[in-house]
Structures are given as structure tokens and as C-alpha cells.
Amino acid sequence: MKFQLKNILAVMALAIAFTSCSDDDDNKITGEGSIKLEFDNVYGDADFAFNTAYTNSNGEVIKATKVKYIVSNIVLTKTDGSTYTVPKSDSYFIIDEGTATSTLLELPNIPAANYKSISFGIGVDQEQFNLGATGQGDFLTTAQNAGMMWSWSAGYKFVAFEGTFTSSTVTTDTSYMVHTGQTGTSYNYNTINIDFPENAMVRTTITPQVHIMADVKHIIDGTNKISLTSNNMGGMGAMIMGGANLPLITANLSNMFEVHHVHND
């Protein structure tokens, strides 16, 4: 029996020897890397697709044909609380559901660090707009080409969400257009802050990819419910491009984004 005990002890000792080896390599993180932000549009829990019927909480069935929004002023927060701000000249993007490449942003020259959260704006901030047409750089043309600009004086469209809908009283497919941007009384730029469920570990050798779920449903069916039916003026379609609805939609955007996961590959 004694002999057996010795064997058991030997096996256990081996087990401990095998499990106790680990090395810490969190010493010095230096250099720069890149980070990728993937904007994945969803509707509720479902993968979003154009021309697909979705029922909102007002009982309206919508089929979208356009989803575009401007993402700007990206700021990354490290685990120690310090931040890295992407230079303004490289920090304006248009996410377009219709153009797959536009939904994946690769940001270069990011200081190597562990990042825990991100913030970005939806739209173009007022400070930038106030620089005037010449202060916009290439982005003005980009926005015009993408149809994300009314006119210089009216400004940028921050979000464009278009398609057709039906409801109990609107029985034939009727178009809707939701465009946000500045109004006479409200600028309607919104800053989104979201945490990463796991750290994005930017290194010279690691380019993390942040998978952001953008729930399109929230635009008109979030905290504030915007009825397309009641905006269907004279049966010509629901054109929501100004007035009191825009601040409500802008507020909805705060809950539209969520980081689903981060790949550190």
C-alpha cells in the first residue's frame, strides 16, 4: 500500500509540475498597429437584408432599400483609461449597407495597447461643419457622391434610411425616407460610447477586428417610436427629414450600436 501511495504522489507531483508553468509577457508593449471596425447591420437579432419584411412595434411592415450613416471622430480608450483619438483628417466614414467594403474600416497607426472601449459620432460634428466647405477636405465630395448631403447650407445627412412600408391603414407599398441632420433648432449629432466585451489588443503583429452590431430597427423603433403611417402626408409617403422627429431619432441611435465580440488575430 505504501508503494502505491508513492506512485500516486509521483503522478500528482507530475500533474502539478505540468500545470504550474506559465510565462508573463505583458511587459513592454511598443510600436503601432492597426484596428479594424466592422459595422454589421442587423434588424433586431436577425442579419439585416434589403427588401426583407420586418415588422416594427407600430405594426408596420417595412422593407428597406437604403441604410447609410456617417461614422466620425473615433476615439479608443485603453484599459488604463487614457485615450487615442484618430486624427480628424482620417476620421470620417460613410457606412453603406449596399457597399460591403464600406462596412469594414481599417484604422492605421494605432499605438499598441489594450483597448477596452470606443466612441464615435454619427454624423459630422458642428465644429467640423463650421470650418466651411473648404475645411471639409475630400469628405465633402465623398458625401455628395454618396447622396449624404442635401446642399452645403442644409448640411450633411447623418443617417439615411429608406424603403417602403405597409400598415393596417396603408395597404399598398408606400415609400419612406428617414434622413437625419441639422435642423434650425437642433444639430442632431450624436456620440456613441460602447465597451468591448473583451480587450482589443493592438500590437505591431496583431490587428484586432471589432465586430459592431448596428441594429437598424432602433432608428425609428427604439426608445422613441416614430410612426411611418402618421408621417405619411397625403399618401405620398413618409418623409421624415426635419422637425421634432429628428432629435427623437438621434436619441434612438444611442442604443443602436453594440460590440458583439473582438477578434485578436
Place this chain on the structure above:
Amino acid sequence: MKKYIIIFLSIFQYGFATEKDSLAVHNPFLKFHQFIYELDDDCDACGCSASGGSMGFASMLNTNFIGIRYFNQSYKSTDGLYSNSPWYDENFNTIQVWTRIPVVKNLQVSALLPYHFHNRETATGTQNISGIGDVTILAMYRLYQTHKDSTILTHTFQVGGGIKIPLGKFDQANNGSVNPSYQVGTGSWDYLLATEYIIRRKQFGLNALLNYVVKTENEKKYRFGNQFNYAGTFFYLYEKNNFSIAPQIGFAGEVFGDNYQYKQRVRNTAGDIFMGKIGFEIGKDKFSFGVNTMLPIVQNLTNGNVEANYRWSINFNYSL
């Protein structure tokens, strides 16, 4: 527990009542030994570290053998991103050369050398990976064994340890949001601890095994979660002249810890599975042939993003 074993055994006995009369009772232990070891055949819910998981390391009919085993694991997986994400089939195939040889008295060494060829569906077509997998070497020491003449019930208790050598290629690109185990190797040196207990009464027996695999970080800074495997198999051994047959039925389970990448936990990688299994082994002279099937009873793999459908294996052994 004992009561249930007895009930189970008596059911089994009833089923074989006609054959029982003609049993060649003399020296059942010889064949028996070969047979029991084949039980510890584990497959991981991982294609990669598939050294056998809860499927085992040896033959029940032969103590010392060399053989070849094929096993197939069928899974389906989803990226888990959306409520309407598609499910894709995954097929893990392994051909394994395996052997078990005695080194000194009471000490046997098992070695498993797998070749994997896996395939899975993707949105853009079928994807294949194949190659030599990780080699496992395991030493089992017999701590205790009752002599067959002294009691009605005989017990055998073995403990052992082993090592898994990363011969298989770990491809980080496969480590996306789907099944993290779609690999031919973990890329890591892993360590196994194993115990096996066999209780036997005449032709009937129960083999219980537990093993724990400690996985380490690979060169790509990815570490698969540690794995705990267990299995219980009831078997019956019939022998006549040079012929033997051993039907077996039981259960097996695997529990996986979280995977880590750069020492950061990777979400949705832990899980567990509990399976029923049934099979048999037939031996004639120095050759034996075995078939095993496992079906999941309860499972929760990678937070429901991977589902095991079934596993089955077939093997040919030559006793040394």
C-alpha cells in the same frame, strides 16, 4: 449505485442466457485485458486534439497490440451572430495508428498517431483541411489488481500520465467565429492524467475512466481550454476457442474549459457534452475488429454554436 450495476448486469445476462451455457470460462482474463483497454477511446469535441477524448486509448481484447482506427465526428455549427444565421455541417475524420505495449511489469505505454481530414460547409463552398495530427503518448501503471481466483469480483485500478506532442498544424485562420476546434492540431504541448478502474464478475464488467488534459499556450498564443473526459462502459466477454466477442454499452462525457488567446478568455468556447455509446469487438486468433457509435444525450458546446450530431469508429488490431 451497486444496486444499479447488478440490475444492469442481470439484464445483460438475461440477454445472453443462451450463450452463457457454452462459455469457455477458463482464463477469461487474458482476452479480457486486451479488451478493456480499447474502451478509453476519447474524441474531443475538438477535431484538433482528437487523441481520443472520451473514446479511449486501447483495445479491450488485446493488452498489447498495434492497430488502425478510423473515426468520424459529425457536427454542425453556426457563427451565432444572428437569429437567422445559417447552420453548416462539419465532418471530422481521423485515421489513427495506435499501439499499446508493455514496458515493464504493470506498466504499459500507448501511442496514438492520427491523420485528420476534416471538411465543412461555408457560405462560399466546402472547405477542407487535412494533415498529420498531434501524437499522444500515454503510460498507464497498474496500481492494484485482485487475483481472479480469490474473489467473485475482480478489480483493476490503473493510473497514468501522458503527453501530446504538437505535430499537427494549428492554423490561426481557422480560428474565426465558428468552431474553434476546426484544426488538425492544437499547436501546443499538452499533458494528460488518466485513471482507469475495471470491475468484473465472470464475463461481465464495467470499465470506468477519467482523464484530464492540461493544455498549454501554443506559438500563436492560443490556448485551448483544459478538458476533462469520463466514460463508463459495461461489457460482456464471450470466448470460445480462438474466437471472442465483446458487446459493450455505456456513456461518455467531455467538459471543456474556456479557450484563451493572448491570455484573454475567448467567449463561447467552454462547453460540455454527455453521450451514450454502444459497440462491440470481435477477435479471432491475433486479429480483432471493433465498432463503436456515440450519440449525444445532453450537450452545450461553445454556447450552443456547435452541435455534435454523432460519432462512430471502426478499428482493426493485431495483437503483439
